[in-house]
Amino acid sequence: MNFSATSDFAQQLDAQDTLRDSRQQFYFPQQEGSDVIYLCGNSLGLQPKGVEKALLHELEHWRKYGVEGHFEGELPWMYYHRFLQAQSASIVGGKTEEVVVMNTLTTNLHLLMVSFYRPTKTRYKIIMEAGAFPSDQYAVESQVRYHGLDPEAAIIEVTPRTGETLLRTEDILETITQHGDSTALVLFGGVNYFTGQYYDLEAITVAGHEAGVYVGFDLAHAAGNVELRLHDWQVDFAVWCSYKYLNSGPGGPGGIFVHEQYANRPDLPRFAGWWGHDEKSRFLMRKGFKPMQGAAGWQLSNAQIFSFAAHKVSLDLFAEVGLTTLRQKSERLTGYMEFLLNQLDPDNKLFQILTPSDPKQRGCQLSIYAWKDGKQLFDFLSKKGAIVDWREDNLLGNGGGIIRVAPVPLYNSFSDVYTFVELLKQAVNTER
Numbered sequence: 001m002n003f004s005a006t007s008d009f010a011q012q013l014d015a016q017d018t019l020r021d022s023r024q025q026f027y028f029p030q031q032e033g034s035d036v037i038y039l040c041g042n043s044l045g046l047q048p049k050g051v052e053k054a055l056l057h058e059l060e061h062w063r064k065y066g067v068e069g070h071f072e073g074e075l076p077w078m079y080y081h082r083f084l085q086a087q088s089a090s091i092v093g094g095k096t097e098e099v100v101v102m103n104t105l106t107t108n109l110h111l112l113m114v115s116f117y118r119p120t121k122t123r124y125k126i127i128m129e130a131g132a133f134p135s136d137q138y139a140v141e142s143q144v145r146y147h148g149l150d151p152e153a154a155i156i157e158v159t160p161r162t163g164e165t166l167l168r169t170e171d172i173l174e175t176i177t178q179h180g181d182s183t184a185l186v187l188f189g190g191v192n193y194f195t196g197q198y199y200d201l202e203a204i205t206v207a208g209h210e211a212g213v214y215v216g217f218d219l220a221h222a223a224g225n226v227e228l229r230l231h232d233w234q235v236d237f238a239v240w241c242s243y244k245y246l247n248s249g250p251g252g253p254g255g256i257f258v259h260e261q262y263a264n265r266p267d268l269p270r271f272a273g274w275w276g277h278d279e280k281s282r283f284l285m286r287k288g289f290k291p292m293q294g295a296a297g298w299q300l301s302n303a304q305i306f307s308f309a310a311h312k313v314s315l316d317l318f319a320e321v322g323l324t325t326l327r328q329k330s331e332r333l334t335g336y337m338e339f340l341l342n343q344l345d346p347d348n349k350l351f352q353i354l355t356p357s358d359p360k361q362r363g364c365q366l367s368i369y370a371w372k373d374g375k376q377l378f379d380f381l382s383k384k385g386a387i388v389d390w391r392e393d394n395l396l397g398n399g400g401g402i403i404r405v406a407p408v409p410l411y412n413s414f415s416d417v418y419t420f421v422e423l424l425k426q427a428v429n430t431e432r
């Protein structure tokens with residue numbers, strides 16, 4: 001499609017957008033009486049309007065039933081994880097049984113590494129992307145140490161080539177082949193939080209399996225952002241959080257996927273808790289752990305009802321719209337932003353987009369590297385009502401850094417994108 005850099009054109013795209021009304025389901029922070037340009041859904045999704053009612057419902061349930069709330073009503077607490085299961089499974093392309101919502105992301109990463117990182121004398125390495133989200137780095141490093149190994153020797157990071165910022169798939173696969181015999185686990189992000197690069201998860205999985213290695217993914221920036229097919233891709237396990245693109249609210253619950261090949265194997269080592277124990281005999285309170293079938297067998301504790309209830313609201317919205325439709329809009333929305341940014345700075349004199357320009361290699365986020373005075377640009381944007389994300393990266397020593405923007409198809413409009421780039425234009429003109 002041929003884009004045009006006018007507000008009329010942006011409004012025309014909005015008029016044609018079949019998802020334009022889903023924006024009404026969300027609260028936008030206000031600045032001087034109007035909605036901010038919210039482009040931070042990669043960090044914390046907006047509040048769906050239905051959340052308040054869902055939370056009040058659970059408060060009332062508790063007030064009315066006390067402990068009996070576990071068994072009363074349409075959504076009894078005892079089975080609450082089930083009410084999120086099918087919809088979470090369709091977000092990541094898993095079977096219902098392969099998925100469960102529980103705990104939070106980093107906790108889940110540790111729990112699944114207990115099951116899938118089982119180093120031996122000869123196979124002990126973990127292959128991951130350089131510059132992974134810090135929590136993942138710490139989780140991996142501490143797991144390696146926990147097994148009495150040296151992180152320097154056991155963690156193999158795939159780095160971009162000199163002068164490049166993105167990973168090449170061929171380099172990832174080559175690293176897996178090269179270290180395959182001594183590797184126990186390949187653990188990658190789905191979409192890198194910093195560059196916005198969406199890795200080829202299927203190819204990574206195939207390469208890992210050819211080397212006889214487990215393959216797991218952290219989908220924090222992929223879940224609800226790109227279309228995933230974890231089951232078909234034969235991914236062994238995955239974890240994600242729900243407060244970014246899945247709009248469950250601050251500290252919202254995490255989700256896990258365990259491929260059915262492993263999900264029904266009670267012999268697979270794990271750290272267990274009573275909520276992962278077979279539902280039928282859970283309340284007999286006997287010795288001897290017998291895991292539930294599927295990913296549910298990794299649960300530790302009873303569900304955090306309030307955060308699960310908030311999470312369910314947004315999952316219902318996703319189910320209504322469908323990821324395929326969302327992704328179609330997303331590619332166009334982000335493509336439009338990329339087009340406008342390139343119009344503003346065709347020769348990359350002011351900034352450069354680090355994120356791949358191939359839509360298949362990114363989700364909705366664009367990471368914009370401002371060569372200088374990035375913080376001033378960011379401050380200007382904030383003052384004018386655009387909420388974006390800023391990371392200092394002062395490599396050149398003149399205040400450069402990354403502005404990350406994520407136009408989210410569920411609630412952002414083409415006009416949002418247009419207004420943002422107009423503000424950025426004002427910002428660079430003011431700063432120069």
Ligand SMILES: *Cc1c(COP(=O)(O)O)cnc(C)c1O
Nearest residue numbers: 104105106133135193218220241
């Ligand atoms: C957001 C994010 C996290 C955050 O972990 P929590 O345990 O939910 O606080 C971890 N890893 C990645 C890749 C993330 O993007």
